[in-house]
Amino acid sequence: MTSDHADNLWRQSHRADTDVPALSGDIQTDLLVIGGGFTGCSAALEAAQSGADVILLEARTIGHGGSGRNVGLVNAGLWLPPDEITKKIGQTAGMRLIDALAVGPDLVFRLVQEHGIDCDATRNGTLHLAHSASGLRSLQSRFRQGNRTGAPLQLLDAEETVRRTGSRAFHGALFDPRAGTVQPLAYCRGLAQAARDAGAKLFENSGVEAIAHDGALWTAQVHGHRVRAKHLILATNAYADGISGAPTREFVPVHFSQFATAPLTQEQLRDILPGGEGCWDTDLVMSSLRIDREGRLIIGGVGNVAGLGAAIHRKWADRKLAQFYPELAGTPFRHAWSGAIAMTSDHLPKVLSFGPNALSIFGYSGRGIGPGTVFGKRAARALLFGEDSGLPVQISERYSEGLKAPRAAYYELGAVMSHAIRPILKKS
Known part of the structure; x- marks a missing residue:
């Protein structure tokens, strides 16, 4: 950006x-x-x-x-x-x-x-959140691999994930106590x-x-x-x-955008990430979730909110907020920004x-x-x-990457299309 x-x-x-x-x-x-x-x-x-x-x-x-x-x-x-x-x-x-x-x-x-x-x-x-049943299977594999290498990871079931996040949108989570x-x-x-x-x-x-x-x-x-x-x-x-x-x-520059609300009330925050963990999910077009010191809810996703797909990414953030926390549906985002990742x-x-x-x-x-x-x-x-x-x-x-510009465009197009036409599935 x-x-x-x-x-x-x-x-x-x-x-x-x-x-x-x-x-x-x-x-x-x-x-x-x-x-x-x-x-x-x-x-x-x-x-x-x-x-x-x-x-x-x-x-x-x-x-x-x-x-x-x-x-x-x-x-x-x-x-x-x-x-x-x-x-x-x-x-x-x-x-x-x-x-x-x-x-x-x-x-x-x-x-x-x-x-x-x-x-x-x-x-x-931090909490790595399973956005689907397949995402939970991925976390189960990561849990086994991490524990073999000495990582003190904990695999959480759906109900414990609800308690940790305040959201019923996830099938489970992988908790890493080393992080923050x-x-x-x-x-x-x-x-x-x-x-x-x-x-x-x-x-x-x-x-x-x-x-x-x-x-x-x-x-x-x-x-x-x-x-x-x-x-x-x-x-x-x-x-x-x-x-x-x-x-x-x-490297291939890939953009990631974030959207932050105004500080939420204590009542609104009561059940949302009460432990203060930062989160990201298992979706291919990844999302992130956290609260800042002032109580702002911050949702992130792949895509460039400063680019041509800005309106699509903003509407996706509105839908994602409603999916994660239906009680906050319609809450406006006061901040939106994007950064580049060297992939x-x-x-x-x-x-x-x-x-x-x-x-x-x-x-x-x-x-x-x-x-x-x-x-x-x-x-x-x-x-x-x-x-x-x-x-x-x-x-x-030496190190080289091929087709850098086409691949950067592909990642952004994929994020725009996913955010525009892919339905946000509700957890069954």
């Missing part, structure tokens, strides 16, 4: 410091981080705390991209179930990735506590502030136009200024903006080496908060201290 943030709830409700200057002169550093999202801010914080000189450049504002448009679910892993991960990359590499991301929520909530980040952090778990929710933009900006407090130098509205390595150092060109660095992390993910000399965008064909994140002491990190496929925090921290240590084995995935020299 490239539009303004006028209707983005997270932009309106965060309370983080926004006083970040633009780059105004030439400078040299140990580590240059390009991109001020979860990954970049986590990398800058780790590097600064480790004693390195760090500069972070953000083309817009901290959290402008997916980190400021995220649902806010702090998940302990990827969208793929464990068996799919090990099938794709092997048992050893798969367990390395699974184990690294299993502790992602531990890292996120520890950083929130250590740095006093005001981001509505709630660690009451945050206000994602506030968390991202809190990471940035922690990095500044540790000594990192952050610059907003400082888009990098070109990067190059001269045999000794990297040079980034920024509006007539130069940043020279020994090490470089490219952490723009789905919001890479055509930097000359950088790797090409090897890879295998739904696995990538770490690419594209030059001396340079890494590009992308492809969380919709799981940015925990994985982005983990990958950023470990990428900084890999570059500064040679700890490549600490990365959740092996570093690759």
